[in-house]
Amino acid sequence: MAFDKRAMVLVMVAHIMATMQLTVAVVYKVGDSTGWTTIGNYDYKAWASSKNFKVGDILVFEYNTQFHxxxxxxxxxxxxxxxxxxxxxxxxxxxxxxxKKGGHFYFLCGIPGHCQSGQKVDIRVASKTAPSPGGAAPSPGGAALSPGGADLSPGGAALSPGGAGTPSTPESTAPAPSVSSPLPSKGAFGFAAVTVAIFAGVVAY
Structure with a gap:
């Protein structure tokens, strides 16, 4: 009788583990190693079209605040x-x-002339989060994090009225961060830990 109970729990645990989706969020540095800039006429449209943005991902804009x-x-x-x-x-x-949601999100640099020079990006986000088959690595420029979840909606610091002119001095760029493989979210780790604990309890019973 104890064996049947253990077998039943094992089947249930295996089923739950098999159907469990591991949510993977990816951090995308806009422009990859180039960052957010007007130097080099970077093609942000091509950059965005090479990515597969999903709900839960995070966009990071790195730039020199004196110029952008x-x-x-x-x-x-x-x-x-x-x-x-x-x-x-x-x-x-x-x-x-x-x-936090699917759709198109549009960003540009507010310094006069920068948007016209191509410093703008259209981020197209898939409406539903699709699981990565077999935990595939993110496309270049993405590092994994568990989803944070703030909405892409109005908010943020106000732009000061000064400094509206186009800078005449070159800007400095920071080296690109290393790219890591995606990691399952904290929820998935917690779920797996609970599943293992239940299994261990049943086996010990």
Whole structure:
């Protein structure tokens, strides 16, 4: 009788483990090692189209705050490089923006002339989070983290009125961080730990 009970629990645990989805969030540094800049005429459109953004991923904009900022804007503002009424303004130089929902998200630099020079990016996020087959590694420029989950919505620091001119001095860029493989989220580790504990309890019984 004890054997049947153990076998039943083992089957249940195996079923739960087999159907469990491991959620993987990836941190994408916008522009990879180039970062967020106007130097080198970087193609942010090509960069974004080479990525598979999902809900839970995090966008990181790294830039020199003396020369750049990040504005989240509407599609029309993005097309026209209109910086007058952004949805959100980011000015830290190391802005982390978690993705909480699917859709298109538009970002540009609010310094005059930068958007027109190509410093803008359209992030297309899949509507549903799809599991990675076999825990495949992220595309280049992505490092794994467990999902944070703040919405891509209005908020952030206000842009100061000064410093609106185009800089004449070159900016410095920081070296690119190393890329790591994706890690399962904390929830998946917790779930696996509970499953192992239940199994150990049944076996000991």
């Amino acid at each position: 900022n990040v504005l989240q804007v509407t599609h029309d503002q993005y097309r026209e490089c209109n910086t007058s009424t952004p949805l959100a303004t980011h000015t830290t130089g190391n802005d982390s923006i978690p993705i």
